[in-house]
Amino acid sequence: MALSYKARRRWSLVILLLGLPLYIVAVVTVLNLLDRPPLWLELVIYVGLGLLWALPFRFIFRGVGQEDPDSAEK
Numbered sequence: 001m002a003l004s005y006k007a008r009r010r011w012s013l014v015i016l017l018l019g020l021p022l023y024i025v026a027v028v029t030v031l032n033l034l035d036r037p038p039l040w041l042e043l044v045i046y047v048g049l050g051l052l053w054a055l056p057f058r059f060i061f062r063g064v065g066q067e068d069p070d071s072a073e074k
Contacts, residue, residue, distance in 0.1 A: 005068050
């Protein structure tokens, strides 16, 4: 079941405005609870997790910045 263009736009806003800040808070909290690792390792973890969060949502973000392909206007 494919999402419509408008649904993908709405879900992308929800993910970016609610999901991403919650993910950031969760990652920082877990790393602080585990006693901070060395700075270079902490940087690698943050970069890796910063890229990892978007992988499951690729299909939602793909093409959202383009014009609506379903619009009748030409």
